[in-house]
């Protein structure tokens with residue numbers, strides 16, 4: 273497998289301008305001759321589909337939701353970064369670029385990070401033009417707040433519902449194109465496979481959730497913007513249906529999977545209250561602007577928070593990281609919280625949470641100030657926990673949240689399958705081994721609004737292949753593979769006589785829960801070789817159990833949410849094995865990938881720049897075969913790789 277990142281030459285500041293100059297254009301009339309398929313209606317997919325349609329391409333957008341507005345981006349809370357320096361606190365494109373490279377622990381491409389910082393300002397302009405109601409200062413200028421891993425305030429926000437407002441803006445632009453007849457919107461479709469013709473991506477196979485009918489949809493280019501795979505851990509802050517199927521099936525068809533073990537555990541989530549709980553809830557990182565993280569200084573102190581005097585509290589992030597304090601990046605904050613809890617200082621049931629306390633800010637600025645910034649988050653917290661966080665500290669704990677890994681893409685966002693582009697959280701760029709808060713929305717919109725519209729168009733200019741119809745042999749073959757997979761699920765079990773169910777005695781949920789326990793234990797905040805090896809064997813055994821013991825209610829046709837879950841879980845099981853292999857192979861600690869064997873005397877991640885300053889890209893090698901690991905070297909000409917120091 274050849275990994276050519278297609279990086280532009282010349283000065284990094286001019287690289288993107290230069291690339292756009294080089295990309296061939298298509299005349300407006302000819303654009304109508306091209307069909308583009310977009311999978312996903314989140315910020316990345318909706319904005320790409322709307323922009324490509326505005327350019328004149330014929331676009332089909334697929335989502336498994338009943339409305340594009342339900343895409344997971346709607347849940348994003350805290351904000352979106354942009355280097356506008358509205359606060360006059362020293363921000364610049366250069367600083368956002370360097371913060372991103374450093375935040376990712378020097379495991380991302382410089383050129384991509386620089387482009388992201390460059391585009392960030394234009395994203396805000398575009399969103400404002402679409403009517404996104406960002407918070408404003410009294411004088412009318414857009415307000416900014418601080419997020420982890422940065423010493424400047426560059427995060428634009430709309431209370432604690434920034435994703436919702438941004439997505440509504442993007443979806444309005446999309447629906448305008450639907451109304452104009454340039455976008456065909458297909459909802460309630462599960463994309464289950466990629467169709468390639470002579471090695472080029474030409475379509476997807478999807479299942480209509482209502483009827484169960486399989487469809488082969490074709491185009492001249494396919495864009496996957498299907499989000500992240502944190503639900504491999506079963507419970508995460510992601511929506512319950514978020515999944516890896518579109519990217520995993522593309523991987524099996526030849527798309528390299530990059531850095532699968534780079535996953536982010538977010539430090540501020542509501543701790544799990546019950547093993548049967550289906551998901552976890554994020555409390556936005558923005559809260560750490562005004563909330564102070566602390567624990568009782570004495571291990572095992574069971575007094576309520578209010579009864580612990582100031583002198584007996586340990587504001588451990590402020591103590592350990594005086595420069596960044598509570599605003600250290602997520603990987604650092606999560607690791608420290610877990611460590612303190614394991615040492616017996618944790619509070620709440622099982623000692624599995626830390627306090628996030630707003631008392632100081634409330635007494636300094638008043639309750640109304642906090643309410644105006646985070647009112648909906650406090651209301652959400654109270655609804656879930658029954659506790660009033662204006663009166664007593666929140667209890668929070670780290671939870672799986674974001675996946676930096678994803679399909680490998682070159683600078684043009686094209687995967688190793690020609691014609692297959694990957695956008696947003698589904699690809700592996702540009703966050704390296706740790707994403708900074710508020711940078712995912714920025715990346716998704718950079719991909720969808722600006723990068724893909726230029727590069728997809730540039731690629732299509734040279735590739736006006738003949739149309740592929742749904743009766744093409746490649747479409748029929750891919751559809752047959754999906755049908756066989758559906759028919760085979762749960763059919764080799766011993767049967768437990770469960771009425772109209774087929775297969776064995778284990779529900780999809782129980783298998784998924786078990787997978788999550790294995791993965792969070794071995795491949796979560798902290799990892800070591802022995803644990804990873806043991807987990808790999810357990811995941812492989814669980815895969816066998818899934819094949820033999822899955823209980824699957826009938827029918828296979830028509831609406832069947834259990835069948836949908838089973839198809840997703842089968843992919844998660846295979847992806848989990850790849851994540852474990854990736855974590856094992858990367859014999860260093862970097863960002864969120866913390867290998868206990870590789871840490872400094874003060875417990876910080878110890879990178880190995882001699883042997884691992886690269887992107888790992890895995891090639892599928894067939895069922896039952898070991899995947900192949902390739903690497904793309906990373907070169908730093910502007911940022912000097914150094915040990916991250918937030919102290």
Ligand SMILES: Cc1cc2nc3c(=O)[nH]c(=O)nc-3n(C[C@H](O)[C@H](O)[C@H](O)COP(=O)(O)OP(=O)(O)OC[C@H]3O[C@@H](n4cnc5c(N)ncnc54)[C@H](O)[C@@H]3O)c2cc1C
Pocket residue numbers: 311312313314315316317334335336337340342343344345346347348349350351352353434435461462463464497498499500509510511514515517518554556673674695696697698709710711712713714716
């Ligand atoms: C609770 C929460 C809060 C967050 N807050 C912030 C924040 O404040 N700032 C920030 O920068 N980031 C935040 N993030 C991260 C950010 O929201 C996501 O990374 C980003 O929204 C992902 O956008 P996307 O367009 O790539 O994918 P998504 O928004 O996840 O959209 C995926 C789309 O793909 C479709 N899809 C997926 N698989 C299939 C399939 N097989 N078939 C058909 N359709 C499919 C889905 O239906 C959906 O339309 C947050 C994340 C969470 C979980």
